[in-house]
Amino acid sequence: MDTMSCYACLLKSRAAENLGDLELNIMGENCVVVAFEKGETIFKQNALSSNIIYLQTGLVKLIIDGPQRKQILQIKKAPCYLGLPTTMGDKINHYSAVALEPTAACFIDIETFKQLLRMNTNFSYEIILELCKNELDHFHRCVNLVQSQIFGRLAANLLYFANEIYDSDEFDLPLSRNEMADLICTSRETVSRSLNELAEENVIEIQGKHLRITNKDMLRKIKEKG
DNA sequence: GCATTAACCACAG
DNA sequence: CTGTGGTTAATGC
Numbered sequence: 001m002d003t004m005s006c007y008a009c010l011l012k013s014r015a016a017e018n019l020g021d022l023e024l025n026i027m028g029e030n031c032v033v034v035a036f037e038k039g040e041t042i043f044k045q046n047a048l049s050s051n052i053i054y055l056q057t058g059l060v061k062l063i064i065d066g067p068q069r070k071q072i073l074q075i076k077k078a079p080c081y082l083g084l085p086t087t088m089g090d091k092i093n094h095y096s097a098v099a100l101e102p103t104a105a106c107f108i109d110i111e112t113f114k115q116l117l118r119m120n121t122n123f124s125y126e127i128i129l130e131l132c133k134n135e136l137d138h139f140h141r142c143v144n145l146v147q148s149q150i151f152g153r154l155a156a157n158l159l160y161f162a163n164e165i166y167d168s169d170e171f172d173l174p175l176s177r178n179e180m181a182d183l184i185c186t187s188r189e190t191v192s193r194s195l196n197e198l199a200e201e202n203v204i205e206i207q208g209k210h211l212r213i214t215n216k217d218m219l220r221k222i223k224e225k226g
Numbered sequence: 227g228c229a230t231t232a233a234c235c236a237c238a239g
Numbered sequence: 240c241t242g243t244g245g246t247t248a249a250t251g252c
Contacts, residue, residue, distance in 0.1 A: 150232070177241065187233055192242055208241095 006031060011056040011104075013079055015126035023116055023123075030112035036099040043083060045096045051107040053082040058103025059165070059174055063182070064095040072183040074138070075174070077165050078103070081130060100174040144223075145185055152226035153184040154194050155219045158204070162213055169213040 006012070006028040007021060019027065033056065036042055042053060045065060055078035062073040062082070073095055076082065086093045087110055117124045144156045157180075162169050173180065177188045177195075184191070195211075198204045203219055205212040213219055 188241080189234085189243085190232060193232095196242085 011079060013054055013081065013126070015081075015123050015130070016054075018120055018122035018126060019116065020120070023120055026112060027108065027116060030109040031106050033104055033106045036103045036105065038099055038101055040099050042097040042099060042103070042105055043086075043093055045093050047093050048091060049083060049087040049093045050110050052084060052087055052110060052113045053097070054106040054108060055080050055082055056104040056106060058105070059100040060097050060103060061100055061175070061179070062095050062097055070182050071185070072175075072179060074141070075100070075160070075165060075183070081127070084127070084131060148223075148226035150184070150186055150190055150194050151198075151222050152224075153186070154191070154198070155223035157184055158211070158213065159216075159219060159223060161211075162216075169216060171211060173209040173211055 006016065006019075007024040009016075016024070016027070034042075036058070042060065043049065043051075045063075055076065057078045059078070060076050060082065062076065064071050064073055082097055082105070083093070086095060117127065141156075145153060148156070161171060161173070165171075165174075175183060177191045180191045181188045195204070195206050198219075199206045201218075203213070203215045203222070205214055
């Protein structure tokens with residue numbers, strides 16, 4: 001288990017750019033980087049949480065076991081912090097994180113992280129900024145899920161993949177139909193049918209997981225109209 | 227009533 | 240793991 005040299009890290013977070021040499025040394029001595037394969041769990045709901053996770057590279061799903069079914073809370077792309085709410089907010093994790101691609105994650109000791117928050121206000125500011133943006137995303141996602149029908153929900157999430165994750169209108173879905181269903185709160189059958197219908201309407205092209213958005217304006221309209 | 231939406235089930239690649 | 244067809248329940252004209 002190597003301690004990291006955060007000082008020399010080329011994948012530092014925006015927040016960590018604000019840390020001085022001394023602070024980076026403190027972080028480096030209390031931090032390890034771990035590689036995860038697709039499908040591996042990075043942290044698990046109900047387990048004790050004692051680390052802040054920083055995603056250096058890769059893609060992750062956050063999932064929570066609800067009273068009825070599994071629910072995908074969010075898809076997160078590196079670079080970003082994971083588990084700030086779940087590590088700072090309680091002793092145990094309220095959700096799990098699973099890698100969707102090969103992923104590299106730094107595990108930072110929670111006490112060290114708190115110490116840095118107190119020491120360096122610019123660092124703290126960037127952390128708060130990330131948390132706030134994240135909360136706004138969640139609010140919008142929540143409204144979309146509650147107030148839109150299937151096509152609105154599907155459209156919003158396809159646009160999210162294109163705009164926020166892949167920066168391209170053509171990409172491979174990182175999720176199975178079943179996981180897509182967990183993401184937009186429906187059944188896998190409905191996801192299959194809806195994707196095929198969007199293809200019939202020439203809004204997207206879909207072959208297996210490969211997806212291309214061919215009529216983005218229409219997809220936006222579908223998202224807005226719900 | 228009748229139409230629409232979407233879940234659940236069963237079965238087949 | 241996916242796609243399809245049938246059935247069913249809820250909701251809205």
